[in-house]
Amino acid sequence: MxxxxxxxxxxxxxLMEANDFLMKRVATSVIKLQKEYxxxxxxxxxxxxxxxLADRCWAAGKELLLQTGVYSMNSRRVIEFSSEEVEQxxxxxxxxxxxxxxxxxxxxxxxxxxxxxxxFVFGGPFNADVHESMFVxxxxxxxQERLIDCLLFxxxxxxxxxxxxxxxSGLSSRAAVLYGQWAxxxxxxxxxxxxxICGHAxxxxxxxxxxxxxxxxxxxxxxxxxxxxxxxxxxVTMSRTVYYQDYGCPIYMAFTPLVGGYGGGPDGTAIIAxxxxxxxxxxxxxxxxxxxxxxxxxxxxxxxxxxLGSLANQAVARNSHIIATTSHTTAxxxxxxxxxxxxxxxxxxxxxxxxxxxxxRPAEPLGFNDVSPLMxxxxxxxxxxxxxxxxxxxxxxxxxxxxxxxxxxxFEEAPQGQPFEALYDLDTLTPxxxxxxxxxxxxxxxxxxxxxxx
Amino acid sequence: xxTAEEIYARMQTSIQExxxxxxxxxxxxxxxxxxDPVEAVEKGFAGAIRELGEAFDRMEIFxxxxxxxxxxxxxxxxxxxxxxxxxxxxxxxxxxxxLGTVEGDIHDIxxxxxxxxxxxxxxxxxxxxxxxxxxxxxQTAQDLNAHIIALSALLSTTMLYQRDVVELLRNxxxxxxxxxxxxxxxxxxxWADEIGADAYALHAVQAVSVLNERQAEWKR
Numbered sequence: 205m206x207x208x209x210x211x212x213x214x215x216x217x218x219l220m221e222a223n224d225f226l227m228k229r230v231a232t233s234v235i236k237l238q239k240e241y242x243x244x245x246x247x248x249x250x251x252x253x254x255x256x257l258a259d260r261c262w263a264a265g266k267e268l269l270l271q272t273g274v275y276s277m278n279s280r281r282v283i284e285f286s287s288e289e290v291e292q293x294x295x296x297x298x299x300x301x302x303x304x305x306x307x308x309x310x311x312x313x314x315x316x317x318x319x320x321x322x323x324f325v326f327g328g329p330f331n332a333d334v335h336e337s338m339f340v341x342x343x344x345x346x347x348q349e350r351l352i353d354c355l356l357f358x359x360x361x362x363x364x365x366x367x368x369x370x371x372x373s374g375l376s377s378r379a380a381v382l383y384g385q386w387a388x389x390x391x392x393x394x395x396x397x398x399x400x401i402c403g404h405a406x407x408x409x410x411x412x413x414x415x416x417x418x419x420x421x422x423x424x425x426x427x428x429x430x431x432x433x434x435x436x437x438x439x440v441t442m443s444r445t446v447y448y449q450d451y452g453c454p455i456y457m458a459f460t461p462l463v464g465g466y467g468g469g470p471d472g473t474a475i476i477a478x479x480x481x482x483x484x485x486x487x488x489x490x491x492x493x494x495x496x497x498x499x500x501x502x503x504x505x506x507x508x509x510x511x512l513g514s515l516a517n518q519a520v521a522r523n524s525h526i527i528a529t530t531s532h533t534t535a536x537x538x539x540x541x542x543x544x545x546x547x548x549x550x551x552x553x554x555x556x557x558x559x560x561x562x563x564x565r566p567a568e569p570l571g572f573n574d575v576s577p578l579m580x581x582x583x584x585x586x587x588x589x590x591x592x593x594x595x596x597x598x599x600x601x602x603x604x605x606x607x608x609x610x611x612x613x614x615f616e617e618a619p620q621g622q623p624f625e626a627l628y629d630l631d632t633l634t635p636x637x638x639x640x641x642x643x644x645x646x647x648x649x650x651x652x653x654x655x656x657x658x
Numbered sequence: 659x660x661t662a663e664e665i666y667a668r669m670q671t672s673i674q675e676x677x678x679x680x681x682x683x684x685x686x687x688x689x690x691x692x693x694d695p696v697e698a699v700e701k702g703f704a705g706a707i708r709e710l711g712e713a714f715d716r717m718e719i720f721x722x723x724x725x726x727x728x729x730x731x732x733x734x735x736x737x738x739x740x741x742x743x744x745x746x747x748x749x750x751x752x753x754x755x756x757l758g759t760v761e762g763d764i765h766d767i768x769x770x771x772x773x774x775x776x777x778x779x780x781x782x783x784x785x786x787x788x789x790x791x792x793x794x795x796x797q798t799a800q801d802l803n804a805h806i807i808a809l810s811a812l813l814s815t816t817m818l819y820q821r822d823v824v825e826l827l828r829n830x831x832x833x834x835x836x837x838x839x840x841x842x843x844x845x846x847x848x849w850a851d852e853i854g855a856d857a858y859a860l861h862a863v864q865a866v867s868v869l870n871e872r873q874a875e876w877k878r
Binding site (some may be wrong): 222227231235277333359362368369370371372376392406407408432433438462464467468469472493499500502567568569570615616 | 715717720721722725726762764765766767771788813814815816817818819843844845846860861
C-alpha cells in the first residue's frame, strides 16, 4: 500500500461526521477491545514490566485500526485498511533510516525492549516559540551539543519584524524561508554543516518553502507531520507528506493520544497509541513519534503518561520494527531542577522500553526561548545511561524521580524557570555558572538514585 | 402513576447511564405528571450531570461518557423546553455560549471538552466546530443572541485569530455585548489582556468557574 492509494481513499472512503468517527468508531471500539484483551492499568505502575500486557496492547491496537481506519478531517471520509495491507506495511516498514550529510550523516534505528544501543537523540528548541533575534544563536547552542544527533524543530517564528505570523500568509512563507536559512546557518556555525535538521517550519502548506539543498532543509532532513487526535489527518499534513516523500525526505510522523479523552484512561489510550503507531506507518511515516497529551495536565511526565509511554513503546518494540521515538514535555522549566527530574523520569521509562528520544521542552504556554541546550545534553546523557538499564532496574528510579515533582504538575504549581538568554552567556554560547552548577547538582543526584551516568 | 421522586430518579439514572432515549422518556413522564419543569431540571438532570462533571475532573469517567451524558441531558431538556413553550413560559438557562476553534486551527478535542463541561454545568453551548472564520463567531452570536463567545486556539500561530475576533467586535461596536473567553495550549492571561479578551481559562474546569464567577459581567 502506498501513499497514492491513501490519498485516493481520502476521497472515496465512507463519509461521516467527525463526532461519529470519534464516538462510534474510536471510543466504542476501545471500550470493547480493552475488555476483550484485558488491558488494565493497576493505578500504580509507572514502567510496565508485563510483556504479555504489551503484546495484548499491540494486538488490540492493530484491531482498533482495522475497525476505525483514519479520518480525513477535510473530506470527512475514512481511510480504511485491510488486515493484509496492515501486515504488509508493517513487514516493509523501515527499521533504519539514514539522515544528515557528510561527516554528520547518521542513522535512526528501531530499538528493541532493553536494547543496549544508545537511543537516537532528536534535540533542539522543539517548536518552542523562538524570537527571530535569538534563532541562530539558540540553535547553534543546541547543535554544538555533540550528543544531539538531529536538530529538532528549530522553533516557531511566532513573529517577524514585530508582526504576528498568520498561517498561509506571505509573511509565513518568508518565515519558512528564514527558518530554513537560519537553521542551516546555525548548524554551520556549530561546525556541523551536514547535521540533520528535523523540520516543521510553520503550520501551513507553505512550510515547504524552507526547503533548499543550498541554504535550507535538505532531502536528508526528516520532515515532521502531525496526526490529529485521535486517528485523524488533515489535508495540509497529507499534502506535505506527499510532497516530502516525493522529494525524498525521511518522514517523521507524530501523533498525540489524549489520556482522559476518547480512549479513556492510560490503558485504553495505550490501545489508541498502538493503533496510531501503525496508522503513522500506513500514512507514510518512517520515524514515528508518540507525544501523549493529558486531559488535566499539559506535560508528559505525569503517572498516566509515564505508564502509557512505557507500555505503548514496548508493544511496538516487541511486535514490529517501527522506528519509535517519544516526546518529552515537562511542567518545570529550564533553570529549575524539576525540569531535568521530569525529563529524566520519562527517558528512563521509555528508553528501556524501546524508544528513541525527542525533546525536551516545557509544556505550553511558553514564553520566547524557554529551552536550554545544556539540559538537552543531560537529556541525551540520561538516555544513554537508560539504555544500560532493564525496565525492572529503571522502574524504581522513575518512581523516585516522580515523587520529586508529582505535586507540582500544573502550570501554576511548577517552577517557572528562565529563558535561554538568562541561562547562557550569549557571547561565548556557554551556560552561566549558575546553570552549569544546576546541571552538576542534578547529575550527582541522578547518579545517587542509580542512573549509570558516566 | 409514578411519584415525582420516582420520575426524578429516572431522570438522574438516564444521565448516569448516558441514555438519551431514557432521558427523553423520563422528561415526557415529568411533563405528563404535571411536574414543574424548572424543578424537574434541578432535581432530575442538573444534579446528576454536575456529579458526572466532578467525576470527569477526578478522571473517574472520561470524555466519551461526559459527551454522552451532555447529549442525554440536551435531549431531555428539549422535551422540558417544549413543554414550557407550550405553556407560554421559558426554561431559563445559565447562559448561551458560542464556542469554536479559530480559523486555521483544526484541533477539536480541547474545545469539545470545554463544551461538554459547560453543558454539564448548565450552559447552553452552540459548538461551531473547528477552523471557524472570525466573522462567523460574531454572526452566530448575533443570530442566537448569545452571552458568551469562547475561542480555542491550540497553536501559537493561530492565536492571532482570537485577537481578530475581539478586534472585529470592537470595530462593530459589539465589544460590550458579548463576553469573550479564550483558551488553548499556548494562550495565557497576558495574551488575553493584550488583545482585550474578557477572560482566559487554562483548562475546561477553569472555564466553568471563571464564567460562573463572572456571571454579572456576561449577563450585562
